[in-house]
Amino acid sequence: MSDVRLQSVRKVYPGGVEAVKGVSLEIADGQFCVLVGPSGCGKSTLLRMVAGLETISGGTCSIGDREVNEVEPADRDIAMVFQNYALYPHMSVYDNMAYGLRNRGTPKDEIDRRVREAARILEVEPFLERKPRALSGGQRQRVAMGRAIVRKPKVFLFDEPLSNLDAKLRIQMRVEIKKLQRALATTSIYVTHDQLEAMTLADQLVVMNKGQVEQAGAPITLYERPMTVFVAGFIGAPPMNLLDLPATGLPGLSLASPVSGSVTLGVRPEHLELSAESGALAIDLTVTAVEAVGAESYIYGALGGQGPEIIVRIPGRDLPAIGTSLRAIARSENLHFFSRETGIRLN
Amino acid sequence: MVQRRRLFDFLPHLILMIGVAIVAFPVYVAFIASTWDAATISNGTMPLRPGPHFAENYYRTIFVGTSSTTREPVGTMMLNSLIMALTIAIGKIAISLISAFAVVYFRFPFRMTAFWIIFVTLMLPVEVRIFPTYKIVADLNLLDTFAGLTIPLIASATATLLFRQFFMTVPDELVEASKIDGAGPMKFFVDTLLPLSITSVAAMFVIQFIYGWNQYLWPLLITTKDNMQTIVIAIKKMIVTQDALTEWQLAMATAILAMLPPVFVVVVMQRLFVKGLVETEK
Numbered sequence: 001m002s003d004v005r006l007q008s009v010r011k012v013y014p015g016g017v018e019a020v021k022g023v024s025l026e027i028a029d030g031q032f033c034v035l036v037g038p039s040g041c042g043k044s045t046l047l048r049m050v051a052g053l054e055t056i057s058g059g060t061c062s063i064g065d066r067e068v069n070e071v072e073p074a075d076r077d078i079a080m081v082f083q084n085y086a087l088y089p090h091m092s093v094y095d096n097m098a099y100g101l102r103n104r105g106t107p108k109d110e111i112d113r114r115v116r117e118a119a120r121i122l123e124v125e126p127f128l129e130r131k132p133r134a135l136s137g138g139q140r141q142r143v144a145m146g147r148a149i150v151r152k153p154k155v156f157l158f159d160e161p162l163s164n165l166d167a168k169l170r171i172q173m174r175v176e177i178k179k180l181q182r183a184l185a186t187t188s189i190y191v192t193h194d195q196l197e198a199m200t201l202a203d204q205l206v207v208m209n210k211g212q213v214e215q216a217g218a219p220i221t222l223y224e225r226p227m228t229v230f231v232a233g234f235i236g237a238p239p240m241n242l243l244d245l246p247a248t249g250l251p252g253l254s255l256a257s258p259v260s261g262s263v264t265l266g267v268r269p270e271h272l273e274l275s276a277e278s279g280a281l282a283i284d285l286t287v288t289a290v291e292a293v294g295a296e297s298y299i300y301g302a303l304g305g306q307g308p309e310i311i312v313r314i315p316g317r318d319l320p321a322i323g324t325s326l327r328a329i330a331r332s333e334n335l336h337f338f339s340r341e342t343g344i345r346l347n
Numbered sequence: 348m349v350q351r352r353r354l355f356d357f358l359p360h361l362i363l364m365i366g367v368a369i370v371a372f373p374v375y376v377a378f379i380a381s382t383w384d385a386a387t388i389s390n391g392t393m394p395l396r397p398g399p400h401f402a403e404n405y406y407r408t409i410f411v412g413t414s415s416t417t418r419e420p421v422g423t424m425m426l427n428s429l430i431m432a433l434t435i436a437i438g439k440i441a442i443s444l445i446s447a448f449a450v451v452y453f454r455f456p457f458r459m460t461a462f463w464i465i466f467v468t469l470m471l472p473v474e475v476r477i478f479p480t481y482k483i484v485a486d487l488n489l490l491d492t493f494a495g496l497t498i499p500l501i502a503s504a505t506a507t508l509l510f511r512q513f514f515m516t517v518p519d520e521l522v523e524a525s526k527i528d529g530a531g532p533m534k535f536f537v538d539t540l541l542p543l544s545i546t547s548v549a550a551m552f553v554i555q556f557i558y559g560w561n562q563y564l565w566p567l568l569i570t571t572k573d574n575m576q577t578i579v580i581a582i583k584k585m586i587v588t589q590d591a592l593t594e595w596q597l598a599m600a601t602a603i604l605a606m607l608p609p610v611f612v613v614v615v616m617q618r619l620f621v622k623g624l625v626e627t628e629k
Contacts, residue, residue, distance in 0.1 A: 074529035086520035100528035
């Protein structure tokens with residue numbers, strides 16, 4: 001068993017700054033957990049605490065059945081992939097991968113077997129004798145992953161591993177990481193600020209904000225039923241339209257079943273459709289900008305002529321002219337209501 | 348275009364050649380003087396071509412010594428100088444590497460205080476603290492020993508600072524990767540930090556070897572026995588002779604010999620230095 005359990009884990013820096021404010025998480029054996037959130041939300045700190053690179057100020061962290069708060073990183077049976085790869089520049093690719101095993105006194109032929117196997121899986125066999133500087137970014141990333149998998153650790157930790165790659169390579173490596181993790185069935189924790197990466201990789205998606213977990217669950221659950229305004233705005237691209245509804249209502253917006261109190265209404269751009277009919281929600285907007293991205297297009301409009309901006313996603317490239325008035329409707333199951341005071345989901 | 352380019356290529360080369368000539372000419376004269384006999388040099392008619400006494404002069408310089416002043420052959424002094432320069436250079440590098448490692452990678456009480464104390468010693472070279480240092484060395488009975496000659500010169504802030512600056516450019520992730528790979532602090536130092544520092548070590552070795560080789564004041568104070576003298580002192584002693592003819596051909600031979608090891612070090616280390624600069628990537 002190599003599940004990871006965090007119980008109200010806290011990190012307080014010497015200056016008194018609380019980077020992580022009591023996070024509890026359970027990551028099951030073999031699960032791919034993605035921590036996502038804006039810069040400074042504490043996701044990297046949390047990962048580094050699991051790695052043992054940061055001390056834990058409060059709470060407990062266990063890997064398998066063992067509490068590891070006071071265990072050295074080398075003895076936690078984890079492997080980490082860093083954003084800038086952190087390969088040893090003076091060692092060959094082979095030595096980079098073998099270093100951790102040598103330090104643990106693994107027999108030579110066993111090291112050789114494991115390194116060659118990892119190199120075969122990651123397709124870096126031709127470069128084994130090269131130094132890291134003679135490799136491209138993608139190849140370096142593969143070597144960094146090779147260094148992690150040769151150890152056969154209980155947990156993989158990824159700290160924004162794809163951020164230094166270009167867009168095309170990033171998508172390719174994303175798919176490979178997922179495949180690799182499936183094949184090895186190793187518990188993984190992956191930190192990213194890219195919500196698309198998070199959605200596609202995660203078995204369990206954890207959205208963090210200001211040192212706390214906003215919501216954790218299957219990616220599709222977070223997409224369909226965000227429990228807070230923050231998660232609603234963070235997951236999805238383009239972002240969900242969030243409208244603060246005063247008790248008096250907004251001009252240009254009509255709800256089939258009115259709500260009481262001050263609430264925030266959320267509706268995703270892809271759930272709005274242009275139609276003259278009426279729906280659970282109907283909004284009138286004046287087009288201010290349009291974007292065609294190929295298979296689909298985004299219409300930016302001002303609610304009721306001069307209100308807040310609304311984004312509507314439509315298929316195809318049949319774009320309205322700027323300045324035209326349109327009506328967009330949404331079905332009731334696609335409407336999200338949040339408390340304006342607490343940001344917590346109401347429906 | 349081609350014409351103009353050649354002119355622009357030629358001009359800097361001409362200037363450089365003139366510069367080299369100005370620097371190299373006295374060295375050439377010294378070498379020439381070391382191949383004539385004393386009489387030819389002192390009567391002012393020494394030609395600017397090598398003379399017939401090359402082998403004889405250098406043999407005398409290295410194995411016999413001058414007739415009056417220093418008595419010891421220059422061979423011994425070169426060995427003394429070499430031991431001193433090597434000990435100083437290697438000692439400084441070894442101590443500085445370790446102290447910079449401590450200051451950069453370990454959190455201990457008064458870490459910054461320790462760093463600033465090291466830093467302040469930059470303002471206190473041997474020349475400034477010469478009396479107390481001499482007193483200590485004398486009290487420890489280290490006069491006329493290699494320990495007395497080198498240890499006070501090993502303490503140095505320059506190399507510590509240089510290595511500290513270099514260590515600070517090494518990404519933290521390398522330390523963290525080492526930790527996860529099961530390498531303790533000393534293993535990280537030996538396996539990762541030292542190989543990455545080769546360039547800086549080479550640069551430091553060149554600087555400190557020449558610094559050690561050129562020491563004059565300190566060896567002058569510490570050494571009294573002839574067999575402990577260094578070559579730099581020997582040159583000085585050879586040309587100041589009260590009532591005898593200065594044996595210029597031997598002084599010049601000594602000067603040429605004194606020049607060779609530093610030149611050798613620069614030439615050899617420069618290759619490593621450049622190689623390291625081109626290949627190392629952090």
